[in-house]
Amino acid sequence: MTPDVDWFALSPILSLLAASGIALLGAVLVPRALRKLVGATATALGFAGGVVFAALVYAASEDGEAIIEGTFARDRFAALAQIIVCGAGLLTVAISWGEPTRPWATTERGGDRHEGEYFALLAAAGAGMAFLVAAGDLMVLFLGLEWFSIALYILCAIAGERVASLESGLKYLIVGSFGSAVLLFGSALVYGATGELEFGRIADSIRSGGLEDDPLLLAGLAMVIAGFAFKASAAPFHMWTPDVYQGAPTPVTAFMSAATKTVALVLTLRVLVTAFPEQTEYWTIAIAVIACISLAVGNLAALVQRDVKRLLAYSSVSHAGFMLIPIAANNELGGRALLYYLIPYSAMSLGAFAVVAARERELGSAVTLESLSGFGWERPLLGVALAIFMFGFAGLPLTGGFVGKFYAFTAASDAGWTWLVIVGVVATAVSLYYYLNVVRALFMRSAAELQAVAVGGSPPREWLVQGAVGACLLVTVGSFFAVQPLIEFAKDAANQLPF
Amino acid sequence: MTTALVVLPFAGALVVWTAPLSRFWTGSLALLVALVEVGLWINVLVGFDFDEHGLQFDQRVTWFSDLDVSYHVGLYGFSLWLVGMSVVVMAAAIAYGYWVGRERPRVYFGLMLFLLGAVVAVFSSQDLLLFYAAFEAMLIPLYVLVGVWGGPGRLGATVKLVIYTIAGSLLMLVAVIVFGLSQGTFSLVDSGTSDNTWVFLGFVVAFAVKAPLFPFHAWLPDAYRESPPEVAAVLSGVVSKAAVFGLLRIAIAKFPEPAEDFRVPILVLASAGLVYGSLLAFRAVDLRGVIAYSSLAQMGLITLGLFALNDAGFNGAILQSVVHGLVSGTLFLLAGTVERRATTGELLRLGGMARGRPLLATLLMTTGVIALAVPGSAAFAGEFLILAGVFRQGWAWAVVGAIAIVLAAMYTLRLISAVLHTRPGSSVSDEALDLRPAELGVLVPLVACLLALSVWPAAISDTAFPDNEPRETVMENFR
Numbered sequence: 013m014t015p016d017v018d019w020f021a022l023s024p025i026l027s028l029l030a031a032s033g034i035a036l037l038g039a040v041l042v043p044r045a046l047r048k049l050v051g052a053t054a055t056a057l058g059f060a061g062g063v064v065f066a067a068l069v070y071a072a073s074e075d076g077e078a079i080i081e082g083t084f085a086r087d088r089f090a091a092l093a094q095i096i097v098c099g100a101g102l103l104t105v106a107i108s109w110g111e112p113t114r115p116w117a118t119t120e121r122g123g124d125r126h127e128g129e130y131f132a133l134l135a136a137a138g139a140g141m142a143f144l145v146a147a148g149d150l151m152v153l154f155l156g157l158e159w160f161s162i163a164l165y166i167l168c169a170i171a172g173e174r175v176a177s178l179e180s181g182l183k184y185l186i187v188g189s190f191g192s193a194v195l196l197f198g199s200a201l202v203y204g205a206t207g208e209l210e211f212g213r214i215a216d217s218i219r220s221g222g223l224e225d226d227p228l229l230l231a232g233l234a235m236v237i238a239g240f241a242f243k244a245s246a247a248p249f250h251m252w253t254p255d256v257y258q259g260a261p262t263p264v265t266a267f268m269s270a271a272t273k274t275v276a277l278v279l280t281l282r283v284l285v286t287a288f289p290e291q292t293e294y295w296t297i298a299i300a301v302i303a304c305i306s307l308a309v310g311n312l313a314a315l316v317q318r319d320v321k322r323l324l325a326y327s328s329v330s331h332a333g334f335m336l337i338p339i340a341a342n343n344e345l346g347g348r349a350l351l352y353y354l355i356p357y358s359a360m361s362l363g364a365f366a367v368v369a370a371r372e373r374e375l376g377s378a379v380t381l382e383s384l385s386g387f388g389w390e391r392p393l394l395g396v397a398l399a400i401f402m403f404g405f406a407g408l409p410l411t412g413g414f415v416g417k418f419y420a421f422t423a424a425s426d427a428g429w430t431w432l433v434i435v436g437v438v439a440t441a442v443s444l445y446y447y448l449n450v451v452r453a454l455f456m457r458s459a460a461e462l463q464a465v466a467v468g469g470s471p472p473r474e475w476l477v478q479g480a481v482g483a484c485l486l487v488t489v490g491s492f493f494a495v496q497p498l499i500e501f502a503k504d505a506a507n508q509l510p511f
Numbered sequence: 512m513t514t515a516l517v518v519l520p521f522a523g524a525l526v527v528w529t530a531p532l533s534r535f536w537t538g539s540l541a542l543l544v545a546l547v548e549v550g551l552w553i554n555v556l557v558g559f560d561f562d563e564h565g566l567q568f569d570q571r572v573t574w575f576s577d578l579d580v581s582y583h584v585g586l587y588g589f590s591l592w593l594v595g596m597s598v599v600v601m602a603a604a605i606a607y608g609y610w611v612g613r614e615r616p617r618v619y620f621g622l623m624l625f626l627l628g629a630v631v632a633v634f635s636s637q638d639l640l641l642f643y644a645a646f647e648a649m650l651i652p653l654y655v656l657v658g659v660w661g662g663p664g665r666l667g668a669t670v671k672l673v674i675y676t677i678a679g680s681l682l683m684l685v686a687v688i689v690f691g692l693s694q695g696t697f698s699l700v701d702s703g704t705s706d707n708t709w710v711f712l713g714f715v716v717a718f719a720v721k722a723p724l725f726p727f728h729a730w731l732p733d734a735y736r737e738s739p740p741e742v743a744a745v746l747s748g749v750v751s752k753a754a755v756f757g758l759l760r761i762a763i764a765k766f767p768e769p770a771e772d773f774r775v776p777i778l779v780l781a782s783a784g785l786v787y788g789s790l791l792a793f794r795a796v797d798l799r800g801v802i803a804y805s806s807l808a809q810m811g812l813i814t815l816g817l818f819a820l821n822d823a824g825f826n827g828a829i830l831q832s833v834v835h836g837l838v839s840g841t842l843f844l845l846a847g848t849v850e851r852r853a854t855t856g857e858l859l860r861l862g863g864m865a866r867g868r869p870l871l872a873t874l875l876m877t878t879g880v881i882a883l884a885v886p887g888s889a890a891f892a893g894e895f896l897i898l899a900g901v902f903r904q905g906w907a908w909a910v911v912g913a914i915a916i917v918l919a920a921m922y923t924l925r926l927i928s929a930v931l932h933t934r935p936g937s938s939v940s941d942e943a944l945d946l947r948p949a950e951l952g953v954l955v956p957l958v959a960c961l962l963a964l965s966v967w968p969a970a971i972s973d974t975a976f977p978d979n980e981p982r983e984t985v986m987e988n989f990r
Contacts, residue, residue, distance in 0.1 A: 409644035456658040495575040
């Protein structure tokens with residue numbers, strides 16, 4: 013029996029799948045010179061379509077409902093996350109455009125730079141993420157997770173002529189598969205305990221069966237949380253993050269840092285709130301502890317990094333911690349805070365990696381704090397933008413990061429987690445040191461140090477990267493002023509979860 | 512109107528940053544914006560009704576409604592005077608930077624205007640989150656200004672400045688959240704009072720770092736020494752007064768009981784800072800050191816006045832805040848002019864600069880005499896009120912204050928004689944010129960303000976609070 017399929021709810025995913033298919037066909041059928049153009053255009057259109065369709069679904073889903081026999085959720089919560097993912101994807105296409113021209117790409121060997129495949133995989137990863145955030149049961153959840161993960165494994169390793177990229181792909185594959193396996197095992201335990209796959213029914217079954225303290229179920233819950241923590245790169249499940257972020261092509265890193273984190277956190281909130289409302293006393297503590305460890309590990313490790321991509325990777329670990337705080341709060345304010353915070357966070361993260369990508373292409377080597385010296389004066393737009401992203405990460409005002417942190421802390425405080433707020437605040441103070449280190453490198457190094465960096469004949473400006481950075485800047489600063497409309501969106505979305 | 516005061520500098524900063532103007536036009540534009548800001552403030556002053564209770568010239572727009580956070584600005588009598596002092600000192604600082612010809616003018620002047628906007632926003636905000644945002648926003652331009660245009664030790668100075676300030680203000684963030692949630696609103700006007708000691712302390716520590724108050728002052732010597740002089744002028748004169756505003760408007764008005772309970776410990780720390788700062792100022796080896804530590808002492812004195820928690824104390828604290836803003840701004844700018852001539856601020860290598868430089872000597876002497884609170888000066892009026900206020904809390908406090916005033920005379924006279932008199936120092940050459948007309952244009956208005964306040968200190972001390980009933984106003988939450 014074929015269930016009813018609400019094709020409209022699936023439209024953002026279908027748009028991306030179509031883009032992926034076109035890009036993949038283009039990689040085979042289109043002449044080599046045009047492959048990149050076709051792939052990039054198709055993918056950009058796919059992501060743009062995803063944004064539009066997700067917005068339409070958002071507008072048309074005033075009441076959240078389960079569709080396709082309960083396997084899939086059509087609600088504003090998923091739609092908002094899809095908008096963020098697709099927006100991030102669109103900007104990633106812009107950042108990726110200049111990537112294969114990087115100096116270390118050896119085109120002699122075989123000559124194919126996998127341009128078509130790259131964009132096809134990017135769209136496929138986006139589709140998997142858009143699919144995952146709307147998951148309504150454990151099966152779809154695992155399917156979506158593997159879908160986008162496999163695409164990302166290949167994307168990390170796609171610059172195969174660089175050992176670091178291969179290493180990155182391999183590490184992500186092994187550790188990521190382990191994370192997926194843990195999640196799958198946890199799902200199996202939950203199914204074993206409750207006999208249900210669908211999130212809502214799991215909750216019902218726990219309630220009716222009196223399974224609140226069932227050891228099998230709790231073990232399953234713990235493993236599910238660990239599985240999500242792997243994907244969200246929360247400590248102590250973050251081991252892969254620095255190496256993978258550093259080794260992967262920078263646009264891929266940018267996409268991962270923004271989109272993967274969004275879907276992992278959004279899904280964590282959805283699963284915990286819809287499937288395990290009876291176990292709040294267990295999972296809120298677990299999430300709070302993971303948040304603390306992430307904040308501590310991420311911030312302390314970032315203090316000693318010299319490589320900017322590694323630094324941003326640890327910063328991403330610490331931000332996983334920050335954004336787990338509102339999840340631990342387990343209230344409507346927390347849901348709102350998470351969804352709001354993800355918007356400026358994604359923009360800042362994408363933007364920061366885009367600037368790193370631009371600098372990397374200029375230098376032809378990895379970007380370190382040393383090789384950033386004076387960059388702010390050479391390239392004012394990129395330099396100022398990177399500085400503002402750093403201020404935003406640190407939660408300084410005139411960026412959405414400020415309001416996001418305020419909301420997250422307020423939600424936690426409202427739920428009575430005062431100690432968690434204090435941990436978050438201390439972590440923010442520590443983080444300021446390394447974020448300002450970047451600003452210092454950009455603008456404050458002396459002229460003598462500037463000489464140390466030989467930039468021989470800078471390449472032509474990449475308008476696409478600059479445009480992407482400008483867009484990220486707009487979102488980062490704009491979300492500080494336009495809090496009310498964004499919070500309204502986040503509120504409507506978060507209120508569809510059964511807090 | 513208040514919004515115009517807040518927004519104009521930010522708009523000016525944006526224009527300066529983005530418009531590709533030459534050095535000359537960038538500086539002129541920035542100076543023009545700063546002067547228009549002074550004009551706007553005079554316009555507000557003229558229309559201000561000092562007898563009226565409550566907020567004036569206020570404007571309110573919802574920022575986000577679910578937590579009741581709004582963009583709400585407005586002025587009280589005392590904040591009007593703090594804003595006035597800020598716009599005047601900032602205009603002088605910008606003019607000084609223009610005259611000195613700072614490198615990378617577009618960035619520099621944009622940051623100075625941004626700082627001006629943030630400062631005015633701090634003094635006029637009536638919403639806790641807006642206040643907090645403005646309070647933090649001051650730090651960004653300061654960080655870059657010190658870090659890029661500062662002296663050789665600037666990187667270390669910025670790290671200290673930022674870490675200290677942020678550690679303090681993040682404590683305040685927790686306090687803001689807990690207070691706002693418990694009140695159901697983040698509006699300073701709508702919220703009532705609280706007796707939560709921890710929240711009170713969160714606020715007090717943040718302001719104590721910003722002021723700075725003993726023992727939270729470790730960032731001060733480096734920051735004041737390594738900044739460009741006009742930035743040091745703004746830091747010590749203007750930015751430190753954000754702490755005065757916060758202590759008065761938030762810590763004391765919102766937490767009357769904890770303020771009463773912690774009066775004695777705070778008075779002890781303030782007195783300690785007053786004496787300690789004065790002693791350090793007396794022993795400091797360079798110009799900036801003297802002014803920096805005297806600022807520490809003066810902030811201790813102002814806190815003494817605030818936490819006297821009575822009429823004379825509040826009036827004196829506000830008057831002294833304005834006077835100290837002008838004095839320390841003038842002194843730092845004067846120090847800048849001296850350092851430009853002698854290439855050093857070390858007192859041992861200065862001296863004898865009065866000979867052949869009558870204008871410099873006159874201005875430094877006048878400002879110095881006002882700074883050491885000679886009877887008849889504005890600072891005398893302020894310190895007298897503070898001492899009278901604190902005397903009512905116990906004569907011992909007033910004794911400490913009186914000792915500190917003697918010390919103030921000692922370090923100020925030492926400064927004056929080391930620069931102007933004694934025998935010509937090794938770094939002072941005969942060719943070093945007297946003050947140029949442009950420098951006079953920067954400094955004379957500041958000194959004129961000080962002289963005007965010396966003639967009529969009551970202009971501030973009688974009008975800072977409606978009906979001249981400070982304690983009642985503060986305790987009734989400025990309603």
